[in-house]
Amino acid sequence: MTTPDEEPLLDGDEIQGNVAPGFLKPHMAVLALSLDRDQIPLMRRWCHAIASEVTTLSTVMRTREHVRALEHQRAEAKLSALRGPTVDGALALSDVLGDVRDVWLSVAFSRPALQALLPDGQSDSIAAFTDPAFQLGMTARSTSLGDPADPTAEGHHSTWKVRDPDILLVIGADDEGDLGDYLGELRPELARHGFGVIYEELGHKLDAIGSEHFGFQDGVSQPGVRGRYGPNADFLTPRYVADMAGQRPECWLYGLPGQHLVWPGEFVFGYPGQGSDPLLRGDERLPGPHWSRNGSYLAFRRLRQDVPAFRAFLEESARRLLPWEITAQKIGADVVGRWPSGAPVARTPGKDIPELGVDRLRNDYFEFGSDARALVLINGETTDRDHPDADADPIGLICPQFAHIRKVNPRTAANDVGGRMASFTRRILRRGLPYGPVYDQDPDADRGLLFLSYQTSIVDQFEFLNRQWMGDYANPRSPGDHDMLVGQNGQPGQHRLRQCAVPTAGGTTLAAVRDFVIPTGGGYFFTPSITALREVLGAPDADAL
Numbered sequence: 001m002t003t004p005d006e007e008p009l010l011d012g013d014e015i016q017g018n019v020a021p022g023f024l025k026p027h028m029a030v031l032a033l034s035l036d037r038d039q040i041p042l043m044r045r046w047c048h049a050i051a052s053e054v055t056t057l058s059t060v061m062r063t064r065e066h067v068r069a070l071e072h073q074r075a076e077a078k079l080s081a082l083r084g085p086t087v088d089g090a091l092a093l094s095d096v097l098g099d100v101r102d103v104w105l106s107v108a109f110s111r112p113a114l115q116a117l118l119p120d121g122q123s124d125s126i127a128a129f130t131d132p133a134f135q136l137g138m139t140a141r142s143t144s145l146g147d148p149a150d151p152t153a154e155g156h157h158s159t160w161k162v163r164d165p166d167i168l169l170v171i172g173a174d175d176e177g178d179l180g181d182y183l184g185e186l187r188p189e190l191a192r193h194g195f196g197v198i199y200e201e202l203g204h205k206l207d208a209i210g211s212e213h214f215g216f217q218d219g220v221s222q223p224g225v226r227g228r229y230g231p232n233a234d235f236l237t238p239r240y241v242a243d244m245a246g247q248r249p250e251c252w253l254y255g256l257p258g259q260h261l262v263w264p265g266e267f268v269f270g271y272p273g274q275g276s277d278p279l280l281r282g283d284e285r286l287p288g289p290h291w292s293r294n295g296s297y298l299a300f301r302r303l304r305q306d307v308p309a310f311r312a313f314l315e316e317s318a319r320r321l322l323p324w325e326i327t328a329q330k331i332g333a334d335v336v337g338r339w340p341s342g343a344p345v346a347r348t349p350g351k352d353i354p355e356l357g358v359d360r361l362r363n364d365y366f367e368f369g370s371d372a373r374a375l376v377l378i379n380g381e382t383t384d385r386d387h388p389d390a391d392a393d394p395i396g397l398i399c400p401q402f403a404h405i406r407k408v409n410p411r412t413a414a415n416d417v418g419g420r421m422a423s424f425t426r427r428i429l430r431r432g433l434p435y436g437p438v439y440d441q442d443p444d445a446d447r448g449l450l451f452l453s454y455q456t457s458i459v460d461q462f463e464f465l466n467r468q469w470m471g472d473y474a475n476p477r478s479p480g481d482h483d484m485l486v487g488q489n490g491q492p493g494q495h496r497l498r499q500c501a502v503p504t505a506g507g508t509t510l511a512a513v514r515d516f517v518i519p520t521g522g523g524y525f526f527t528p529s530i531t532a533l534r535e536v537l538g539a540p541d542a543d544a545l
Helices: 037-050 057-073 111-117 123-128 132-136 176-192 307-320 328-336 404-408 422-426 458-470 530-536
Strands: 027-034 103-109 167-173 196-204 271-274 281-285 296-305 433-435 448-455 498-502 508-512 517-527
Touching: 027 176, 027 448, 037 111, 037 530, 103 111, 103 176, 111 123, 111 517, 132 458, 132 517, 167 176, 167 517, 176 196, 196 433, 271 422, 296 458, 307 328, 307 508, 328 404, 328 498, 404 458, 422 458, 448 458, 448 517
Parallel strands: none
Antiparallel strands: 027 167, 027 196, 103 167, 103 517, 271 281, 296 448, 296 517, 433 448, 498 508
């Protein structure tokens, strides 16, 4: 079997830092740009110049190392990298940064934008991108994702606020004021180089634990990326399970307990993807031209969240389930698969345990297809401290099959694409944040999620999760029911009804006609390496390559 010593060395100076390990900042701006096809030489010069400002994997990791040093110095304040408030499953840097205040930039291009910017000698290479979703764009794929086909319905692509822009800039910051200052400097530079800003929106962390607008901690179950970086060949994803007798292969499977390690080729072009076993590297994934190495596909969805509709669904469901004494909060936990704090239903089916919800060493440690036995960690603690470990739950009697976290990640449970751990090839790296004020502050405001994900196949990862699992009644395991939280039943008219059967209420069926999460914009992009940005897209002509 493959051990961690055989994980590949990642090119930290080439991979954009929001791909891996992710910005994970409490503030974010998303800017969508249009190209002026008459200003292509000027835009190429911008690509060449901006390459030195784009934040790399190496830059992010150097900051993380500095933050860890600060945490150690502030131990008296009980700040710890192992336990505390999280954003997308990682410690929020703003909680411990002190004087460290960064603004980080990432840039990605649509297929038409690449086609326009590539020099004549490289323009044919666009056909080497084999992903049909990237070639066509999100608007053309909208209804296949489950979005409404009725042009008058909210969610239909004709009503979107932004559709398939040429370029997407993602900017992360620790301080909102610093982010505003950066944007103030950036906008005139974009205009000077011929770009039009056709959409701009700010995202932000809503609370200390990183909740989304429905009130649940978000992003706990991020996969860990296998691989090493830097001169010391350190692991990109830290390992917290002690490597000792009786704990193999678990110590090789996890970063944090329950955080499955996935081969980098599932997220970054030019690296080995998943093999036939989670510990085995697969073939190199390079589904694009030679210059696409160290790049990644980016899927962007602007998703409006209908908080009143979601709350009404929970309250009405609680009235229907009153004979079984199932509360609205319990129904919400079953729909999500976690309680509001982030505590998993698999470990605490009867009530929320806030201290478990924010405990990164324990809040993601469960396996639906097998018992999650107690593990010894590198700090000497065990995963079952204060809380029982999760039992196997293959058919969803504890955490229902319709729970969102089961629909997008079956873990060790067998599913429609294969047996144990077949879901490894369907994982994505989520990098989004909420937009808009919290509901109780301004009920009438627009609010939702600026969803961002990185992967090496839009069709087989992002679209598969939306279409085949979240939007399908039977998959990933039948009987599965609909994903009541995010899923869309893509059928027309009244057939868009979503429903689920509650196993703890005698199989009573709950139904919802309205979607709680509605697409209002998006696009598909390629996030190039630093060299590709500077020397391919930024080349003045073919002779400069």
